Amino acid sequence: MGWEAEEATYQTLSHQTGSRIVFLVFDGLGDVPGAEGLTPLEAAAKPNLDQLVAEGACGLFYPVAPAITPGSGPGHLGLFGYDPLRHLVGRGVLSALGIDFPLRESDVAARFNYCTLGGDGRVIDRRAGRIPTRLNEQLTELLARELDPGEPDVELFLRPVSEHRGLLVLRGNGLGARVEDTDPQETGVLPLDPRGEDAPSQRTASVVGRLVEQARKVLSNQEKANGLLFRGFDRRPDIMSLSDRFALRPVCIAQYPMYRGLARLVGMEVAPAPSDLESFPAALGEVWENHDFFFCHVKYTDKAGEDGDFSRKRQVIEEVDRLIPALLNLGPEVIVVSADHSTPVPMAAHSWHPVPTLLWAPQTVRRDAVSEFGERSCAGGGLGRLNLRYLLPLALAHAGKLKKFGA
Amino acid sequence: MGWEAEEATYQTLSHQTGSRIVFLVFDGLGDVPGAEGLTPLEAAAKPNLDQLVAEGACGLFYPVAPAITPGSGPGHLGLFGYDPLRHLVGRGVLSALGIDFPLRESDVAARFNYCTLGGDGRVIDRRAGRIPTRLNEQLTELLARELDPGEPDVELFLRPVSEHRGLLVLRGNGLGARVEDTDPQETGVLPLDPRGEDAPSQRTASVVGRLVEQARKVLSNQEKANGLLFRGFDRRPDIMSLSDRFALRPVCIAQYPMYRGLARLVGMEVAPAPSDLESFPAALGEVWENHDFFFCHVKYTDKAGEDGDFSRKRQVIEEVDRLIPALLNLGPEVIVVSADHSTPVPMAAHSWHPVPTLLWAPQTVRRDAVSEFGERSCAGGGLGRLNLRYLLPLALAHAGKLKKFGA
Numbered sequence: 001m002g003w004e005a006e007e008a009t010y011q012t013l014s015h016q017t018g019s020r021i022v023f024l025v026f027d028g029l030g031d032v033p034g035a036e037g038l039t040p041l042e043a044a045a046k047p048n049l050d051q052l053v054a055e056g057a058c059g060l061f062y063p064v065a066p067a068i069t070p071g072s073g074p075g076h077l078g079l080f081g082y083d084p085l086r087h088l089v090g091r092g093v094l095s096a097l098g099i100d101f102p103l104r105e106s107d108v109a110a111r112f113n114y115c116t117l118g119g120d121g122r123v124i125d126r127r128a129g130r131i132p133t134r135l136n137e138q139l140t141e142l143l144a145r146e147l148d149p150g151e152p153d154v155e156l157f158l159r160p161v162s163e164h165r166g167l168l169v170l171r172g173n174g175l176g177a178r179v180e181d182t183d184p185q186e187t188g189v190l191p192l193d194p195r196g197e198d199a200p201s202q203r204t205a206s207v208v209g210r211l212v213e214q215a216r217k218v219l220s221n222q223e224k225a226n227g228l229l230f231r232g233f234d235r236r237p238d239i240m241s242l243s244d245r246f247a248l249r250p251v252c253i254a255q256y257p258m259y260r261g262l263a264r265l266v267g268m269e270v271a272p273a274p275s276d277l278e279s280f281p282a283a284l285g286e287v288w289e290n291h292d293f294f295f296c297h298v299k300y301t302d303k304a305g306e307d308g309d310f311s312r313k314r315q316v317i318e319e320v321d322r323l324i325p326a327l328l329n330l331g332p333e334v335i336v337v338s339a340d341h342s343t344p345v346p347m348a349a350h351s352w353h354p355v356p357t358l359l360w361a362p363q364t365v366r367r368d369a370v371s372e373f374g375e376r377s378c379a380g381g382g383l384g385r386l387n388l389r390y391l392l393p394l395a396l397a398h399a400g401k402l403k404k405f406g407a
Numbered sequence: 408m409g410w411e412a413e414e415a416t417y418q419t420l421s422h423q424t425g426s427r428i429v430f431l432v433f434d435g436l437g438d439v440p441g442a443e444g445l446t447p448l449e450a451a452a453k454p455n456l457d458q459l460v461a462e463g464a465c466g467l468f469y470p471v472a473p474a475i476t477p478g479s480g481p482g483h484l485g486l487f488g489y490d491p492l493r494h495l496v497g498r499g500v501l502s503a504l505g506i507d508f509p510l511r512e513s514d515v516a517a518r519f520n521y522c523t524l525g526g527d528g529r530v531i532d533r534r535a536g537r538i539p540t541r542l543n544e545q546l547t548e549l550l551a552r553e554l555d556p557g558e559p560d561v562e563l564f565l566r567p568v569s570e571h572r573g574l575l576v577l578r579g580n581g582l583g584a585r586v587e588d589t590d591p592q593e594t595g596v597l598p599l600d601p602r603g604e605d606a607p608s609q610r611t612a613s614v615v616g617r618l619v620e621q622a623r624k625v626l627s628n629q630e631k632a633n634g635l636l637f638r639g640f641d642r643r644p645d646i647m648s649l650s651d652r653f654a655l656r657p658v659c660i661a662q663y664p665m666y667r668g669l670a671r672l673v674g675m676e677v678a679p680a681p682s683d684l685e686s687f688p689a690a691l692g693e694v695w696e697n698h699d700f701f702f703c704h705v706k707y708t709d710k711a712g713e714d715g716d717f718s719r720k721r722q723v724i725e726e727v728d729r730l731i732p733a734l735l736n737l738g739p740e741v742i743v744v745s746a747d748h749s750t751p752v753p754m755a756a757h758s759w760h761p762v763p764t765l766l767w768a769p770q771t772v773r774r775d776a777v778s779e780f781g782e783r784s785c786a787g788g789g790l791g792r793l794n795l796r797y798l799l800p801l802a803l804a805h806a807g808k809l810k811k812f813g814a
Binding site for chain 1: 409410438439440467471472473474475476477478479480481490491492493495496497498501518638639751753754756757758759760761782783786787791792
């Protein structure tokens with residue numbers, strides 16, 4: 001009896017109450033010390049977060065399990081209280097959910113990136129210089145007109161997402177979703193051939209191979225966006241909603257489609273995307289009355305980490321810190337500040353390092369000795385080290401939303 | 408492979424030796440810092456416990472799993488080395504075991520509380536002002552005479568336990584135990600109707616409904632104890648004994664029936680109940696020769712926590728601390744001091760917070776840097792954080808009772 005029994009128990013014990021939980025998620029927050037000896041979080045001036053820490057308890061959480069570097073999907077499933085090893089969600093499915101594409105059960109979805117290919121076909125830039133979304137929209141419209149799956153019973157949908165990102169959906173009978181990525185995840189090499197792991201997936205792969213060929217021709221006059229890379233082939237998984245699991249009325253406030261998509265996957269309502277970080281408290285206020293779980297997603301810490309930009313990452317933390325008083329004014333019973341994974345600046349990529357986490361719950365918290373929010377201070381925190389899937393149940397307990405187990 | 412394989416391994420490796428382990432359990436010991444910034448345990452003058460800490464190792468243990476608030480049953484099963492999620496024990500069964508009621512396999516047992524009901528039938532006090540045990544005995548004798556299950560093949564047993572607590576046992580064929588509590592767990596509302604989850608349990612529920620009605624009439628002239636609330640309908644579960652699992656010869660020293668009942672459930676012998684805390688060392692001495700595992704249960708820390716009484720909880724800890732020299736004089740090889748769960752004074756209820764734990768074993772312990780026994784000092788202890796079911800195996804190891812695994 002491991003997680004299954006625990007998960008079932010959390011579900012049984014959950015009951016709806018009037019208390020409210022805010023989950024403030026800094027994407028890719030965790031880091032490692034840079035040349036100056038501090039992480040961006042440690043270096044940031046963040047008096048309000050530090051105050052929450054002083055009044056709360058801290059810990060380090062493994063997004064999936066020790067040593068595992070999660071993508072955005074698994075990281076968020078951990079945050080939402082699911083075992084990411086049991087619920088695999090392809091990136092294509094997330095992209096589809098994030099742009100409100102009405103994905104059918106049998107559809108196969110994949111994320112695509114516009115990329116820059118050299119004359120020899122090798123990948124020069126996996127993101128085509130992050131082309132503007134408008135160019136993406138124009139090119140995707142063009143591709144949707146020109147590309148032909150080559151099988152009469154297969155329907156093709158291409159959708160722009162943002163910057164270099166897009167969505168492919170294939171609809172038709174007998175299409176498998178077990179297709180490997182064509183994105184090689186590095187530059188200087190050829191895109192990978194689409195390969196299916198079983199017969200239906202081989203059919204999908206051959207359609208995709210055809211589309212790749214056709215797209216190169218259609219895009220041949222483009223300077224940057226002259227190729228397509230696919231990843232995350234998948235079908236929509238069947239995941240029990242947060243409301244069924246934990247009796248929550250959850251809502252998502254996120255600027256980026258993928259995170260709104262993840263929130264939808266676990267049954268969250270999705271509020272309109274705030275235009276900037278400063279709009280988050282007002283956005284929360286709009287949905288405050290009718291919900292009790294607020295997933296607030298800050299993307300820019302991850303972006304700064306992926307760009308290796310220490311000072312930008314620090315600044316994002318400082319910007320969000322200034323929003324905490326407005327958040328407290330709303331009167332939540334519990335605030336959790338955490339992350340879906342680490343994106344250390346020196347690595348400029350996601351990593352496996354456990355994520356710094358604070359839990360603020362003045363009525364019930366066992367305050368610890370930590371007084372500043374940081375990766376290394378959290379290592380001595382009262383919450384210890386747990387897999388991230390325990391964080392939401394802990395927030396439920398502190399919010400009075402978990403009944404006693406047994407007599 | 409998780410706990411099943413570990414559990415089987417502990418069993419295989421266990422062997423009987425002459426060394427002795429004392430498990431000193433403070434019920435509900437864990438707490439959160441109060442207004443003065445300290446927990447009762449942190450505030451207590453407890454030189455002897457601190458000396459055990461200085462010579463031993465500490466940790467924090469999750470009674471069931473993170474975020475789960477255990478009842479007394481699951482908390483103790485964790486202490487005894489069982490996964491509480493696998494062995495569900497109803498409160499009625501515990502009560503029966505605790506008063507030596509010879510429960511048969513097919514009997515259905517439930518705990519009842521005398522309660523105070525208003526003229527409108529709503530619950531005013533779930534414990535009837537904690538009536539004296541003598542009044543309970545008189546009323547229960549009266550009820551046993553007057554109540555009639557109304558089915559000729561169903562036999563009825565009513566027993567007083569202590570204060571407002573009593574035991575109901577129904578004996579007869581075709582009675583199910585899947586009956587929901589009638590105790591609403593709050594005041595100002597009506598008691599719940601007994602409901603059975605399957606046909607045999609519906610039969611039980613209809614008998615219970617009849618008894619509730621009859622009891623209201625019989626008790627109608629009582630000022631406080633004028634109603635009955637039932638909870639914890641269950642049958643005796645089948646749990647492997649500590650002697651079969653760990654080759655132990657265990658004995659229980661506890662003042663309260665429920666804990667003696669729990670001890671019997673895992674096959675412990677039960678020593679006569681000590682009249683007060685001061686009598687514990689003598690009670691231990693009486694059974695010292697023929698046993699090697701001594702479960703000593705101190706109830707009053709939990710009672711003080713449930714009453715929100717900080718100074719009483721601190722005093723109980725100080726009282727028990729003064730008994731440690733007498734305990735050491737007996738010459739145990741291993742002393743463990745822990746708890747079945749936390750009962751924080753500010754919450755006046757059980758909670759999910761992990762329990763502070765010390766392990767004293769001069770021959771084998773890896774001493775850590777902790778020098779005072781407290782919730783937050785234990786957070787930095789050498790035992791780290793584990794589920795409580797690992798504590799007894801750790802004590803076995805330190806007592807030389809677990810052989811090497813593998814060649």
